[in-house]
Amino acid sequence: MKSDTEILVISGMSGAGRSTIAHRLEDLGWYVVDNLPPASLGNLIDLDFDKCARILVEIEAATSELEMKVWVDQISSLCRAYINFHNGDYKSALKYAEISLRSPIKSGTLDPMDKGRLIRLVCVISLIVSDTNRINQCAEDIEKIHNPDQLNTLEHAKSAIRSMQLLVQGEYRQAYDLAKATVSLEEAAGRTGLASPFDCKFVVVRCLYEFSLADEALKELESLRKEAEQKELKFINYLCEVGEIRILTRSPSKIATTSSKIEKLRSEILLNPDFKSMVWLVDLAEVFVRGVSSDLGRINTIVNRNLDSGYLQKIGESIL
Secondary structure, eight states: OOOSOOOOOOOOOTTSSHHHHHHHHHHTTOOOOSSOOGGGGGGGGGSOHHHHHHHHHHHHHHTTTSTTHHHHHHHHHHHHHHHHHHTTOHHHHHHHHHHHHTOSOOSSSOOHHHHHHHHHHHHHHHHHTTOHHHHHHHHHHHHTSOOTTOOHHHHHHHHHHHHHHHHHTTOHHHHHHHHHHHHHHHHHTTOOGGGSOHHHHHHHHHHHHHTTOHHHHHHHHHHHHHHHHHTTOHHHHHHHHHHHHHHHTTSGGGHHHHHHHHHHHHHHHTTOGGGGGGHHHHHHHHHHHHHHTTOHHHHHHHHHTOTTOHHHHHHHHHHO
């Protein structure tokens, strides 16, 4: 599908007439940004994801022969990390996050806030796939980021990562308290939608589950699911659905409900080719249900076809 957005990049030495051309373009009705700060490209993720992806392709094409290409690639990788994550392709999200963080450009692009957000994204992906070693690495990496301006966003990212680390260490009370405090601070700062502290909200839910407070956990999940649905954050939405199924399996009287939820999940994900990267979530939900009935044969089949899913492997092994 062709985008109706046109991107024009004007570059040149100081005094070459860039501002004059920019003013002329404004007169012709163009939206002009003079001396674009590199990090501003990251604001593209606030747009519709599909539109954002098309704009990135055009920007990359327009700058492919320019010196600025290397930092455009770095910021576009940052954007693609978020786009892929929220569309359910966490593997591509992780790849682009790593590309951006390990770019040869050392200054003038990613600021401490962007670096902190990317490391935080890598950490939540690691939590989803049960990669404890990477979570610990994220905790180390974010502490290396200098914060001379005392940016709250970076401090919140550090707290979020610490709460995830505490969770995998089994320190549920500390993880819960830190995650709740971070959610309160970030929501007070107006962080919603893409910037919502969904990672900390998942930590809260998991801790409530460990505290055997199923009703409270379900309420938190439903609130987060509605927020994700409103913002069209597909991956968060379906993670909430699977989380709800897991909690409901604790109650034998809810088996019929969980079975119908899996069928709904299957019809929405398996029949949509755009959701191919989230198929493993359907299998994960089924493992939770099959575990209740001790259907070990079916669980073994599911585990064997998801060898690249560390979390599903761990859950399956705990049952088999």
